[in-house]
Each structure stands twice: as C-alpha cells, then as structure tokens.
Amino acid sequence: MVTNREDAAPLAGLGFRAHQGGAVVVGLAVGEGEPRVVLSTLLETCTDGDRLSFEPYRVAAEIARRDPQSGASTEAAAAVAEGRKRQDRLAAQALQNIIRQLGKTNHTPVVAALLVNRAGWVTDLLAYSLAWPEHVPVAEALAVRDALRFAFRQCNVEVAELDEKSLPDLAAETLGISAAEIDARLKALGAAVGRPWRKEQKLACLAAWVAMAGRRLTIARLK
Numbered sequence: 001m002v003t004n005r006e007d008a009a010p011l012a013g014l015g016f017r018a019h020q021g022g023a024v025v026v027g028l029a030v031g032e033g034e035p036r037v038v039l040s041t042l043l044e045t046c047t048d049g050d051r052l053s054f055e056p057y058r059v060a061a062e063i064a065r066r067d068p069q070s071g072a073s074t075e076a077a078a079a080v081a082e083g084r085k086r087q088d089r090l091a092a093q094a095l096q097n098i099i100r101q102l103g104k105t106n107h108t109p110v111v112a113a114l115l116v117n118r119a120g121w122v123t124d125l126l127a128y129s130l131a132w133p134e135h136v137p138v139a140e141a142l143a144v145r146d147a148l149r150f151a152f153r154q155c156n157v158e159v160a161e162l163d164e165k166s167l168p169d170l171a172a173e174t175l176g177i178s179a180a181e182i183d184a185r186l187k188a189l190g191a192a193v194g195r196p197w198r199k200e201q202k203l204a205c206l207a208a209w210v211a212m213a214g215r216r217l218t219i220a221r222l223k
Contacts, residue, residue: 040197050086056084
C-alpha cells in the first residue's frame with residue numbers, strides 16, 4: 001500500500017513499457033528538476049513453463065482450431081480467463097515487491113506512467129485474436145497492460161497513461177527542453193544505471209519523467 005503522505009519519503013515515478021510476459025520498469029526521482037534513476041528492473045506476469053500466464057490467447061487459439069465451429073469455445077474462454085487471472089495476481093505481487101524495493105532506498109512511488117498505443121478500440125481480446133491470428137502477440141501485450149492496471153489498483157498507485165507514439169512531443173512540451181537534450185539526458189541516465197538500457201528502458205524512463213513533471217505542474221497550479 002502506498003502512503004498518501006507525500007512528505008514521508010522522496011517521491012518517485014514508475015514508467016512501464018509492457019511486452020508479452022511482463023514489462024520493463026524504470027523508477028525515476030526528480031529533485032530540483034534533475035531526474036535520477038532509482039530503479040531499473042523487469043516485472044513479470046508469467047512463470048516459467050506456464051503457458052496460460054505467458055500466452056493465454058495463443059493457447060485459446062489452439063483450442064479454437066480444434067473446435068468444430070472454429071470460434072471462442074467455452075474451453076477457450078475458460079483458458080483465457082484463468083490465464084488472465086494468473087497474470088493479474090503475478091503483476092500485483094511483482095508491483096508490491098517493486099514498491100518495497102523502492103522503500104529500501106527511501107522513495108515513495110506516487111505515479112505510474114503506463115505506455116499505451118492506439119489499440120484502445122480492441123475491447124474483446126479473445127475475439128480479436130481468433131479473428132486475426134497474426135495479431136495474437138498484440139492481444140498478449142494488451143493483456144499484460146490490463147494486468148498492470150489491475151496491479152496499480154491493488155497497490156493504490158495513481159496512473160497516467162501516455163501514448164508511446166506522441167511521447168517525444170509531449171516530453172518536449174512538458175519538460176520544456178529540446179528532443180536532442182532529452183535524448184542526451186536519457187543516455188546519461190543509462191550510463192549511470194548500466195545495462196540493459198535499450199529503447200524500452202529509455203521509453204519507460206521518459207514516461208516516468210513526463211508523468212512526474214506533469215504531476216508537479218498540476219500541483220503547482222492548484223496552490
């Protein structure tokens with residue numbers, strides 16, 4: 001559970017970039033406008049050898065192909081439901097561990113920045129994955145995002161969902177610095193953290209930075 005007392009510990013934002021099986025997570029603290037990475041890790045929504053938690057929609061598609069009607073059979077729907085339940089549980093447990101890890105460095109996470117894309121129109125992931133088998137990996141990643149949203153609710157963490165494609169423009173506007181300066185700052189942050197520091201980590205870091213800056217601006221306007 002995250003405390004509501006913002007003076008209890010230095011504040012940090014968490015950036016999440018989901019992928020099949022989990023998410024890249026970067027924790028960022030911003031003091032006097034200067035960002036500092038306080039955590040870089042992975043959050044897993046699956047366990048080794050458990051296909052239902054790793055690829056529930058792939059499992060469902062295989063079941064559906066055996067179904068005479070080639071549709072979402074009861075068995076396929078049940079497989080997805082169980083897989084999603086496992087993902088939710090694992091995501092919540094992993095986020096709780098991350099919050100405890102931040103606590104050891106005396107940081108309190110106050111916002112989670114979740115990177116999303118423009119696939120919000122997909123409301124039935126099972127029907128979507130069965131209709132377009134080549135898009136099953138998309139459904140798997142969207143399911144992980146839903147598991148992260150469940151974890152945020154369970155852990156009482158404020159969420160800011162940021163469109164990944166427009167993030168660079170939003171960052172330049174919110175942070176008030178150029179894209180080139182942002183890129184240089186991200187590279188410097190990565191050098192301090194060490195590997196891995198790939199595109200995924202940079203995006204998660206930038207999302208956390210933007211969410212923290214946006215939050216500070218909102219608070220400043222309310223004062």
